[in-house]
Amino acid sequence: MSGAIDWRLLEQGLRRVLPAQAVVAAPQELLAYDCDGLTLQRHRPPLVVLPESTEQLAAAVRLTHQQGVPFVARGSGTGLSGGAVAEQPALVIATSRMRRILAIDLENHTITVQPGVINSWVTRAVAGDGFYYAPDPSSQVACSIGGNIAENSGGVHCLKYGVTNNHVLGLEVVLPDGSITQLGNGLAESSELDLRGVFIGSEGTLGIASAVTLRLLRAPQSVAVLLADFSSMEAAGEAVRLVTAAAVQPAGMEMMDRLCLEAVNDSLGLEEYPRDAAAVLLIELDGQQREVNAAIALASRLCSQAGARQVRVARASEQCARFWKGRKNAITALGRRYPSYYLQDGVVPRSQLPRVLAAIERLSAAHGLPVANVFHAGDGNLHPLVLYDPREPGIIQRVKELGAAILGLCLDVGGSISGEHGIGSDKRCYMDWMYSGDDLASMLLVRQAFDPRGLANPGKLFPTPRGCAESARRVQVLQLEGVSLPAEALVF
Numbered sequence: 030m031s032g033a034i035d036w037r038l039l040e041q042g043l044r045r046v047l048p049a050q051a052v053v054a055a056p057q058e059l060l061a062y063d064c065d066g067l068t069l070q071r072h073r074p075p076l077v078v079l080p081e082s083t084e085q086l087a088a089a090v091r092l093t094h095q096q097g098v099p100f101v102a103r104g105s106g107t108g109l110s111g112g113a114v115a116e117q118p119a120l121v122i123a124t125s126r127m128r129r130i131l132a133i134d135l136e137n138h139t140i141t142v143q144p145g146v147i148n149s150w151v152t153r154a155v156a157g158d159g160f161y162y163a164p165d166p167s168s169q170v171a172c173s174i175g176g177n178i179a180e181n182s183g184g185v186h187c188l189k190y191g192v193t194n195n196h197v198l199g200l201e202v203v204l205p206d207g208s209i210t211q212l213g214n215g216l217a218e219s220s221e222l223d224l225r226g227v228f229i230g231s232e233g234t235l236g237i238a239s240a241v242t243l244r245l246l247r248a249p250q251s252v253a254v255l256l257a258d259f260s261s262m263e264a265a266g267e268a269v270r271l272v273t274a275a276a277v278q279p280a281g282m283e284m285m286d287r288l289c290l291e292a293v294n295d296s297l298g299l300e301e302y303p304r305d306a307a308a309v310l311l312i313e314l315d316g317q318q319r320e321v322n323a324a325i326a327l328a329s330r331l332c333s334q335a336g337a338r339q340v341r342v343a344r345a346s347e348q349c350a351r352f353w354k355g356r357k358n359a360i361t362a363l364g365r366r367y368p369s370y371y372l373q374d375g376v377v378p379r380s381q382l383p384r385v386l387a388a389i390e391r392l393s394a395a396h397g398l399p400v401a402n403v404f405h406a407g408d409g410n411l412h413p414l415v416l417y418d419p420r421e422p423g424i425i426q427r428v429k430e431l432g433a434a435i436l437g438l439c440l441d442v443g444g445s446i447s448g449e450h451g452i453g454s455d456k457r458c459y460m461d462w463m464y465s466g467d468d469l470a471s472m473l474l475v476r477q478a479f480d481p482r483g484l485a486n487p488g489k490l491f492p493t494p495r496g497c498a499e500s501a502r503r504v505q506v507l508q509l510e511g512v513s514l515p516a517e518a519l520v521f
C-alpha cells in the first residue's frame with residue numbers, strides 16, 4: 030500500500046485545504062511524533078497535520094481517502110501501547126490545535142469539547158460551579174479527551190464512577206472517508222442504535238473524534254483520603270480484598286510498592302510515605318459527611334485487620350493532595366530514577382491480587398529485571414513497570430518477554446491483557462491469547478463497516494501477519510473459510 034503513495038501530491042493537497050502552519054513536513058519537526066509513551070518503538074511519520082476545526086480535519090481525511098493513504102490520529106502522545114505512532118508510513122493527524130471548549134450546559138450537566146482538550150481542563154472549566162469530570166488518568170494534566178475516548182481510559186475515580194465509556198454522551202466523528210457523523214445525541218438516553226460504545230476504545234481504527242459531549246458530576250460534599258502502609262505487598266493486597274468485599278465503596282483505591290515509594294520519596298522529597306514500607310495503599314472515600322465518616326472507620330479497621338502498620342486520614346483538601354501527590358507522579362519519579370521503563374497494563378480479579386503480586390515478584394527475579402508496581406488496586410488493574418537500561422545489549426527482547434509473562438499470568442487467573450492503556454501495536458500479538466479466531470473476525474467485520482479500506486490506524490489492535498504470524502494465521506484461515514475480512518487488515 031505504502032509503495033504507491035505520492036507524499037508530495039498529498040502535501041500539496043493538504044496545503045490547499047489547511048493553513049500553512051498546519052502542515053508539518055520538516056524532518057526536525059517530525060521528530061516530535063516519533064513515539065508515544067511507549068518509547069521502545071520509534072517510527073518517524075512522513076507528514077503531520079494540525080487541523081483547528083472539524084472542517085479542516087475532515088478535509089485532510091478526505092484527501093487521504095482519495096489518495097489511498099493511511100492515517101493515524103494523535104492526541105497528546107501519552108499513550109502507552111504505541112497507538113499514536115505511524116508504524117508504517119501514514120499521515121499523522123494531531124489534534125493539539127483543537128483545544129476549544131465548545132459549550133458548557135450546567136443545567137443538563139454536560140460539556141462539549143474539541144478532542145485535543147486536555148483531560149484536567151474539563152474539571153478546571155466547571156470546578157467553580159461545583160462540578161467535575163470523573164475519569165482522571167494519572168496523565169490527566171497532559172492527555173487529551175480524544176485519546177481518552179480512543180483508549181476508553183480509566184483513572185483513580187473510575188472504581189466508583191466508571192471509565193470514559195460511562196461519561197460520553199455524544200460524539201462527532203470524522204469517518205475514514207472524510208464524512209462527518211454523530212454518535213449519540215448528547216442526552217443520557219438515546220433512541221438510535223448506540224454506536225458510542227463501539228467507537229469508544231476502538232483506538233483510532235474507526236475514525237477520528239472531532240467533538241465530544243461529556244457528562245459532568247456534582248463535586249461530593251465531603252472527601253477523605255486514607256493512607257495505610259504495610260510491611261508486605263501481600264498484606265496490602267489482602268486489605269484491598271477485604272475492603273472490596275465489605276459494604277464500603279471507595280472512590281479510588283491505589284497501591285504502590287517499595288521501588289515506587291523509594292523513587293517518589295527521593296525525587297519529590299515527600300514525607301508522606303514511610304521510607305521502610307513495603308507497600309502503601311491510598312483509599313479515597315467521598316459522599317455525604319456522615320457516610321464518609323462511617324466509611325473511614327470501616328476501611329481503617331479492615332486495613333489494620335490485614336496487617337497495616339499505620340493508618341492515617343487526610344480530610345483537608347491540601348492534606349489529601351499531599352497524600353495523592355506521590356501516586357500521581359509515581360511513573361514520572363520512576364522515569365527519573367531508572368534509565369527506562371516498560372509499563373504493562375493487565376487486569377486480574379481483585380481476590381487474586383495477593384497471589385499475583387507474589388508471582389510477579391518471582392517472575393522479576395527469574396528474568397533478572399526489577400519490576401515496580403503502582404496501580405489501580407480497587408479495579409484489579411495492574412501496572413507493573415519493568416525497569417531497564419536500553420544500552421544493555423539484547424535487553425529489549427528480555428524486557429518484552431517479562432512483560433508477556435506477566436500478561437500470561439493475568440490471563441491464567443481469569444484476567445485480561447489490558448485494563449486501560451489499549452492494545453496498540455505493543456500487545457496485538459497477544460490478542461489471540463484472549464480471543465478466538467471467530468472473536469477477532471467479528472471485531473474486524475465491525476472495523477470493515479466503518480473503514481472498508483483499512484486506512485484508519487492500520488496495524489493497531491489486531492494481530493498482523495508480518496508482526497505476529499501465528500495469531501494472524503488464525504484470522505486468515507477464517508477468511509479462507511469464506512468469512513470476508515478487509516484485505517488491509519491482513520496484508521500489513
Ligand SMILES: Cc1cc2nc3c(=O)[nH]c(=O)nc-3n(C[C@H](O)[C@H](O)[C@H](O)COP(=O)(O)OP(=O)(O)OC[C@H]3O[C@@H](n4cnc5c(N)ncnc54)[C@H](O)[C@@H]3O)c2cc1C
Nearest residue numbers: 104105106107108112166167173175176179183233238449
Ligand atoms: C505517566 C502516565 C500515566 C498514565 N496514567 C494512565 C491512567 O491512569 N489511566 C489510563 O487509562 N491511562 C493512563 N496513561 C495512558 C495515556 O495517558 C492514556 O491512554 C490517554 O488516554 C492517551 O491520551 P493521548 O491524548 O495522549 O492519546 P495519544 O497517545 O495521542 O493516542 C492514543 C490513541 O488514541 C488515538 N486517538 C487520539 N486522538 C484521537 C481522536 N480524536 N479520535 C480517535 N482516536 C484518537 C490514537 O490514534 C491512539 O491510538 C498514562 C500515561 C502516562 C505517560
